[in-house]
Amino acid sequence: MKKNQVINAVCCDARQVTEESFSGYENISINAAILIAGERARALLNRHRVSLNVANGLDLPDEEKLEVQFINGRGELNAETDGIGKVLVVNGRLTLRNGSLEAAKRYYRILVNGKLLMPKSYEGCLTNLQVNGKTDYYPEGASILKADTEIDALFIRRAQKASYYCGGTLYLLDGTMDAEAVLSRGIQFAAKKIVITESLLEKLLPCIDEETELCRVPDGTRHIADIEELTGKLVRKYGPKLCVSGDVFIRDAEALAELSYLSVEGTVRVAKELEAAFDELDAAYRELSIVDTELAYIADRPVLGISADILKRYPKGLRVKDCAKIKLDANLSPETIMDKLKISDCAMVKCTKEQADAVRMIAEDVAMIVTADSEETEEGGLNAFLGSLRDSHVINAVEYKL
Numbered sequence: 001m002k003k004n005q006v007i008n009a010v011c012c013d014a015r016q017v018t019e020e021s022f023s024g025y026e027n028i029s030i031n032a033a034i035l036i037a038g039e040r041a042r043a044l045l046n047r048h049r050v051s052l053n054v055a056n057g058l059d060l061p062d063e064e065k066l067e068v069q070f071i072n073g074r075g076e077l078n079a080e081t082d083g084i085g086k087v088l089v090v091n092g093r094l095t096l097r098n099g100s101l102e103a104a105k106r107y108y109r110i111l112v113n114g115k116l117l118m119p120k121s122y123e124g125c126l127t128n129l130q131v132n133g134k135t136d137y138y139p140e141g142a143s144i145l146k147a148d149t150e151i152d153a154l155f156i157r158r159a160q161k162a163s164y165y166c167g168g169t170l171y172l173l174d175g176t177m178d179a180e181a182v183l184s185r186g187i188q189f190a191a192k193k194i195v196i197t198e199s200l201l202e203k204l205l206p207c208i209d210e211e212t213e214l215c216r217v218p219d220g221t222r223h224i225a226d227i228e229e230l231t232g233k234l235v236r237k238y239g240p241k242l243c244v245s246g247d248v249f250i251r252d253a254e255a256l257a258e259l260s261y262l263s264v265e266g267t268v269r270v271a272k273e274l275e276a277a278f279d280e281l282d283a284a285y286r287e288l289s290i291v292d293t294e295l296a297y298i299a300d301r302p303v304l305g306i307s308a309d310i311l312k313r314y315p316k317g318l319r320v321k322d323c324a325k326i327k328l329d330a331n332l333s334p335e336t337i338m339d340k341l342k343i344s345d346c347a348m349v350k351c352t353k354e355q356a357d358a359v360r361m362i363a364e365d366v367a368m369i370v371t372a373d374s375e376e377t378e379e380g381g382l383n384a385f386l387g388s389l390r391d392s393h394v395i396n397a398v399e400y401k402l
Helices: 039-047 101-105 153-158 179-184 198-207 232-238 253-258 272-281 308-312 334-340 356-362 372-388
Strands: 004-013 027-037 050-059 067-077 086-096 109-119 129-138 143-145 163-172 188-197 213-217 222-225 241-245 248-250 261-271 284-291 296-299 303-306 318-321 325-328 341-351 363-371 392-401
Touching: 004 086, 027 039, 027 086, 027 109, 039 050, 050 109, 050 129, 067 392, 129 163, 153 179, 179 198, 188 198, 198 213, 213 261, 222 232, 232 253, 253 272, 261 272, 272 284, 303 308, 303 318, 308 334, 334 341, 334 356, 341 356, 356 363
Parallel strands: 004 027, 004 392, 027 050, 067 086, 086 109, 109 129, 143 163, 163 188, 188 213, 222 241, 241 261, 248 261, 261 284, 296 318, 303 325, 318 341, 325 341, 341 363
Antiparallel strands: none
């Protein structure tokens, strides 16, 4: 018989617990986001050696019916949502639509692990709500737009609502937009950020929520999303004034020379030989990285192994960025690492003890450098932990009834 019982659950319903539930165990531990228990169950839990690590407690009579709903990803509540007799657990994003307040109140409990979006007027109205993450608010009655939405002349002609909210960036760049129609119809915009041309800003400023961050760009600026590299073809298609959402790599001198304005909401990677020309553009960006194009470049890999044979393919060296785990071959000398390798913005680099000093010299923004010795120490700690569980009955469940 196991000496200990460990229950790990998102929701643990202990209302039907009995004396027999504790039989044979010296210790019982309950780790749960939500523990449901009535008066009788709480008395039993207190009488026995039950260790509770609980984020939320819900007091319900033993006979009360309960349904636990789980949403992984995106979910929403509206006026017709039936929350009676239910607990809602959301791992992701939950949106409370206009008119959903009373429906949300009917839930026993709403637990959001991630992000909540709801009308500003709902703030402080839901005592049954807990958010482990971030809460954003939108104006009452507003229609919710997708993140990174462009508002053009056609959108204004088709608009049915008077108020619009965007949780990301809203782009108002269309010079043909009828600003007088926007004003006369009382259309309002609220967003985390609005990118707007100079001429439209003067006309539409009364239509923009005062808490919205504004970014003024020259007339004629075009918005581009999800591009990897600036090319001459792209500039000829969209024009010399560009606003880019995401990252962009610039190594085409002719394409750069054609630009008169550039705003990048992510990282700009610029070829080293174009650094002076890029400075003359006076671009706006979140982060700038000057890149030696003679170095090979590998990025965005979950696991990457680097051996001497791989580095031989890149005589000028290799730059590695945004990888989760990098494993260095034990045959790589510290001198080779120093001469041929650059590592940045990675979670973990695994190497030998002899390689560690060289890795520290060439690594930038690396969370963890793990050597064989430290790994053995971690493994020993893990084995000790597993040994402590040898006499334990462990239950892992999303929903568990004790």
